[in-house]
Amino acid sequence: MAEASSSDIAKDAAARAAVALVEPGMKLGLGSGSTAAVMVRRLAERNDEEPLGLICAATSAATAELATSLGLAVHELDQIGWLDMTIDGADEIDPDLNLIKGGGGALLREKIVAMASDRMVVIADPTKVVEQLGAFHLPVEVIPFGWEITRKLIGEALVAEGMEHRPILLRKRDDTPYRTDEGNLILDLALEQIEDPARLSRVLNALPGVVETGLFLNICRLAIIGREDGSTIELTPEERG
């Protein structure tokens, strides 16, 4: 069997620590991406040992399939209503626990599920922790109708904001446009740095073809960062002082 990489160890440590926060009977949001998938596996293991009576909502079709295959009860979000906690990964985490998400293309459902939760807990390896958001390309979900016009409008809005950017790329998978679970497209914005995430979020969300951005601002209250030695550290926005 292949040896676990340091990144695998870190993801697993964060996932285990988050699963330890889960209480019996919880209504739980399950994130998407490789770190969230590790968490779903660890959660299912715990549930096998000690049935927890969880009711889960998934942030993507892939997560729903994984969780269901492992014996977790997955329901539509609207059937559940409000969630106690959502555990998800992230692409970047800044000191205020503002996030860039959507590297896996599930940002819209991820944001809806996170905002329908009392608490969003993010799990990640140390490479995701940054001083300022923006090195990771910012995913923006847009509707397919007129997407090239939407891309042009986004470019113009960025210029009007004085933001340098490289060409805005339509996300592709196997050479064809990537479609989200909602059938939308994703534009990836290479911005290098985002000085004012709240302003950028407002500007982008004001454009008609934009469905949602990967900026998750003031949503996450706890980030669990796994380390290569299997330990974890917990970050909260308050620590910033």
Ligand SMILES: O=C(CO)[C@H](O)[C@H](O)COP(=O)(O)O
């Ligand atoms: O936002 C996401 C998917 O839309 C993921 O949570 C994010 O991309 C992190 O993924 P990974 O854990 O594989 O690095």
